[in-house]
Amino acid sequence: xxxxxxxxxxxxxxxxxxxxxxxxxxxxxxxxxxxxxxxxxxxxxxxxxxxxxxxxxxxxxxxxxxxxxxxxxxxxxxxxxxxxxxxxxxxxxxxxxxxxxxxxxxxxxxxxxxxxxxxxxxxxxxxxxxxxxxxxxxxxxxxxxxxxxxxxxxxxxxxxxxxxxxxxxxxxxxxxxxxxxxxxxxx
Numbered sequence: 001x002x003x004x005x006x007x008x009x010x011x012x013x014x015x016x017x018x019x020x021x022x023x024x025x026x027x028x029x030x031x032x033x034x035x036x037x038x039x040x041x042x043x044x045x046x047x048x049x050x051x052x053x054x055x056x057x058x059x060x061x062x063x064x065x066x067x068x069x070x071x072x073x074x075x076x077x078x079x080x081x082x083x084x085x086x087x088x089x090x091x092x093x094x095x096x097x098x099x100x101x102x103x104x105x106x107x108x109x110x111x112x113x114x115x116x117x118x119x120x121x122x123x124x125x126x127x128x129x130x131x132x133x134x135x136x137x138x139x140x141x142x143x144x145x146x147x148x149x150x151x152x153x154x155x156x157x158x159x160x161x162x163x164x165x166x167x168x169x170x171x172x173x174x175x176x177x178x179x180x181x182x183x184x185x186x187x
Contacts, residue, residue: 001170003068003091003162010165010176011086014073017177018080025152025179032148033081036074037109039142040116044108046135047119050126056103063118064104067096069160070112073176074149076161078110113146113158153178 001009021029068091079086087105089097098105098112108116117139119127127135150157155178157164168174 001166003089003097006162006165006170007089007091009169010073010161011076013165013169013176014076014080014161017175017179018077021177021179028152029077029149030081032145032152033078035145035148036078036142039138039145040111041109042138043116043135043142044111046127046131046138047123049128049131050123052119052123053103055120055122055126059120059122063120064096064099064115065094067098067112067115069163070096070114071098071161072113072157072159073161073164074146074157075110075112077149084110112160113142117142 018026018029068089071089076086078084087098090099091097096104104111104115106112119135124132146157159167164176168176
């Protein structure tokens with residue numbers, strides 16, 4: 001499958017699987033998704049103190065040269081929980097497919113884990129020690145919430161959607177969340 005097909009297949013599977021979750025499990029997912037957004041926003045707020053957006057615009061996003069595998073199932077589950085419209089990735093160039101004309105198409109609290117926790121030397125060097133401390137505490141919180149998702153579903157989610165989709169849906173015939181059609185864990 002090509003990237004566009006994997007993306008569409010993964011998005012459809014995630015919507016279907018999320019819809020099949022039990023009310024109790026769905027409630028926990030909603031709570032964890034809110035925690036993900038809060039931690040990502042806290043991380044972004046730390047780098048905003050040194051005008052990271054301006055720094056990124058000046059450099060042209062060198063760290064964004066590739067990024068098609070940065071969006072994870074958890075990142076997309078947050079969109080699903082909110083009923084938020086997904087970005088339209090462009091897999092037809094070498095840059096990150098989630099970049100638009102004005103940078104990342106995603107709001108900071110919805111950006112992929114890998115992207116939101118990355119600080120280049122220039123950004124990191126401008127941050128005051130208290131902001132760095134706050135940044136790393138928020139990153140630690142975010143990692144813990146991702147870990148909670150992994151415990152909840154009994155699956156690793158740090159690989160990107162395209163990798164997970166190809167591995168689980170295409171090769172193994174399994175589900176993305178590790179849940180059967182009844183909303184219970186697969187064996």
